[in-house]
Each structure stands twice: as structure tokens, then as C-alpha cells.
Amino acid sequence: MKRAILGSDDVLPADLLPPPWPGRLVRLDGSLVHVRDTPATSGDAEPALYLHGLAGSAQNWTDLAGLLAGRLAGQAIDLPGFGLSEPARRYTVPAFADLVVRWIEHSDRGPVHLFGNSLGGAVAVRVAALRPELVRTLTLISPALPFLDARRSLQGRMLPVLVIPRGERLVAWRLARLAPEVMAEQVMAACVADLSRIGEQRRQEALAEIRLRYEVEHHAAAYLRTFRGIVSSFLRSYLPGAESLWRQAAAVRAPTLVVGGRRDRLVDVRVAPQAARVIPDSRLLMLDAGHVAQMELPRTVARAVLGLLDDVAGVRRVE
Template sequence: MKPAILRPDHLLPAHSVPPPWPGRTVRLDGATTYVRDTPATGPDAEPALYVHGLGGSSQNWTDLAGLLTDRLDGQAIDLPGFGRSEPGRRYTVPVFAERVIRWIEYSDRGPVHLFGNSLGGAISVRVAAVRPDLVRTLTLVSPALPFLDFRRSLQGRMLPLLAIPRGERLAAWRLAQVAPEVMAQQVMEACVADLSRICDQRRQEALEEIRIRYQAEHYAAAYVRTFRGLVSTFLRSYLPGSGSLWRLARTVSAPTLVIGGRQDRLIDVRVAPQTARVIPDSRLLMLDDVGHVAQLEVPRLVARAVLGLLTEMGDSARRADLAG
């Protein structure tokens, strides 16, 4: 593990607040997957894929993807049951990872620069471990790798729900009791350390995302079942067997950037450093006064770290060419 390199801010595009990138539905293996495209502006841009976290969507990557268009030709997908993608039959990390793998294969863009936030980070670790041929570099923002002290997460309050038969019905009832505006504020407060960093446009977009969730009958079940699947993955990771995410992380060969916020209220703040220690070729960036979604809260800082990784990889490739 080594510290992340931050490239100068002036290498990024001027500050702007782009609208959500255009999206489209794709029929893949009998189910509809929604994907947003962030077209490259540079001639030598390489393919990138962005994977959101639990309860999120492809919109979570709008700013970061826009800042990186000179270097990356981006796509962001909605996982099954979230955003505008159809619900799935099962909601586990291995199942989601297989969907990401299938998308990379279907789009024929691999190997990609793979990005994952929270649940998307856990999924991306598994993808990089089981299909290293599909991953060029790996960037993990507050990855939801296993930890057992749920007192260190606001999500710990949901654990009793998992013990209730058909707990998704209770979750759906609870969702219906809270106004979308209140829910959007609660989500922001849970994920972001400094709400002043979130502009009015992003707040409005978050509210629209919440309203879409209220209209999707499957959403509450998808959320609860995904959370149950994630907790199950956490528990299995501390038992013998090949499915442990920590064991898989040790096998990741892709150059990796791990970013954590010291004010993360959803993932134990010790997880990001531990992830960087476990993954062999890793760089770590811990951000003061930043929460769970650094790519939303401080996208320029995250983009500078990504540019540092990409520059390092380019330099290594040039040295290898000269040596050859």
C-alpha cells in the first residue's frame, strides 16, 4: 500500500454542474439493464464502468464521470432492482458481480477501468478477483467490504428488519409513510458530511430519484433483500471457504485506488485502509470531513486521485515499452 497521488486541479475541466448523462435500456439475458453513457472528449480515452452502491443509481457518478472524459469513455449501470433497471431474482454480491461481468462482455469494452462505491465496491472487488482479464484498474470509494461492528454504521438499525419474515413489506410500508422530500434529506444527511457541497441541482435530482423509487413496487424488496445479501456476505467472509471477500481482495492484481471518507456514517471508517492493506497493488486516499459518497461530495478531489492512478499506469507502460 502507498499513498494516492493527486494530480493538479488545473488538469481537470472547468467547474460545471452537468445534467445526468443520457441513458438507455438494454435487454441483456432476458432482463432490462439501464446504462448511462458519458462520452469521451479525448482521442485516447479508455473504457470505464461505474457501479453504484446500495440504494443508489448510475446518477451517483454524474460529476466524476464528467471530470474524467478526457481520459475515460464512461458507462454507468443501474444494478438490477435499482435506478431504472428491472428487478432481479436474487440480490447477492456474486449475482450482482455476474451482471457486471456480463455487461462488460456484452458491451465488448473490456478490460475497463472499474469504479465501485459502497456495495458497488464490494461487487467490483469480486469482479476484479474472478475476472482479472476484464479489469484494467480498480477504484473503490468507501467500499462495503466486511466488518462486524454494526454500531459503526447507520445501517445497523436495519438489522432487526432482516429477522422479520417478509421484512420487505414493513420496509415498503415505512417508505410510504415518509414524504419524498423528507426521505431525500435523510439520505443526503446519511451519505454526505457537508451538505453545503451539494448544489441545488443535485438536491433536486436526488429528490426525483426518490420519487422514482416510490413509484417502483419492487424497490423496497430489492433494497431489503440486497441488504440481507450483503450482511450474509459479511458473515461468510469470516468463515472458512473461498467466498470470502477479504480472501478475494488478496487476489486482485489490478492497480487499485481506495478512497475513504473519515466522516463515513454507513461503512466502518477502518474498512478503506484495511482494503488498501489487503489488495497487493493499492493506493490509499483518506479524506477529512467527507462522508460515504466522495465522488458526489468532493468529485474534483476524487478525479485528481484517479488521474494520479492513470498517469502512474501510463508511465509504467512507457517504461515497459522502452525496456522492451
């Protein structure tokens, strides 16, 4: 494990607040997957793929992908059941990883610079471990890698719902009782350490996404079944066998940047340093941020990504 190097801020675009990048629906293995493309601003940009967290969407990457457009031609996908993608039959880390592999193969853009936040981080680790030829570099932001102390996550209070038959009905009922504005505030408070860092435009986009969840029947089931899949992957990781996410993390050979938030309320703050210790070629950056550092401190995260890319290319740009 090494300390992350920050690339020069001067090479990043001036402060910008782009709208969500244009999206399109692509049929993949019989289902519609929503993809947002971030157009590159240079001819030699390399392909990147961004994976969001539980109940998130491709919009979570708008600012970071825009800042990196000079180096990376980005695509951000809505995982099945979230954003504008159709629901899926299975909501497990292996199922999501299979879809990501299929997307990279379908788009014929591999190997890619792979990014994952939270759930997307766990999925990205599995892809990088099992299909190394598809991944150039790996960037993990508050990855949802296994930990067992439920007290270290706000989502620990959801655990009892997993054993309730038809628990998704309870989740849907709870959702219906809260106004979208209240739900948006709760989600922001859980994910972001300093809400003053999130501008009004991003708040309104988050509210629009919350309203969308009220309109689609499958959201509650997708959320709860995905949460169950994450918990299942956590438990399996402490048992013998190749399905352990920590064993898969140890098998990752791609140069990796791990970003953690010291005020993360959803993933144990000890996970990011542990991931950096386990992944052989890793760099660690701990920030005064919450669960979505790419939204809260996008320029700092972008500089760390530039540092990773320069390090891999043999170029050193320091602060």
C-alpha cells in the same frame, strides 16, 4: 500500500455541473438494464465502468465521470432493482458481479477501469479478483467490505428487519409514511458529511430518484434483499472458503485506488485503510467526506484517479 498521488487540477475541466448523462435500456440475459454513457472528450479515452451503492443509481457518478471524460469513456449502470433497471431474481454480491461480468462481455469494452462505491465496491472487488482480464484498474470509494461491528454503521439498525418474515412490507410501510422530501433529506444526511457541498441541482435529482422509488413496487424488496445479501457476504467472509470478500480482495492484481471518508456513517471508517493494506498494488486516499466522496468532493477524487492512471502509465504528476 502507497499514498495516493493527486494529478494536476489544471488538466480537469473547469467547474461544471452537467445534467445526468443520457440513459438507455439494454436487454441483457432477458432483463432490461439501464445504462448511462458519459461521452469521452478525447480520441484516446479508455473504457470505464461505474457501479453505484445500495439504493443508489448511475446518477451518483455524474460529476466524477464528467471530470474524467478527457481520459475515460464512461458507462454507469443501474444495478438490477435500482434506478431504472428491472428487478432481479437474486440480490447478492455474486449475482451482481455476474451481471457486471456479462455487461463487460456484452458491451465488448473490456478490460475496463472499474469503479465501485459502497455495494458497488464489493461487487467490483469480486469482479477484479475472479475475472482479472476484464479490469485495467480498480477504484473503490467507501467499499462495503466486511466488518462486524454494527454500531459503526447507521444501517446496523436495519438488522432486526432481516429476521422479520416479509420484512419488505415493513420497509414499504415505512417508506409510505415519509414524504419524498423528508426521505431525500435523510438519505443525503446519511451519505454526505457536508451538505453545503451538494448543490441545488443534485438535491433535486436526488429527490426525483426518491420519488421514483415510491412509484415502483419492487423497490422495498430490492433494497431489503440486497441488504440481506450484503450482510450474508460479510458473515461468509469470516468463514473458511473462497467466497470471503477479504480473500478475494487479497487476490486482486489490478492497480487499485481506495478512497475513504473520515466521516462515513454507513461503512466502518477502518474498512478503506484495511482494503488498501489487503489489496497488493493499492493507493489510499482518506478525505474529510462521508460515504459518497465522488459526489461530495468530485474534483479531489478525480485528481486521485488521474494520479492512479498516470502512475500505471509511468507518468508522474504531483500536486
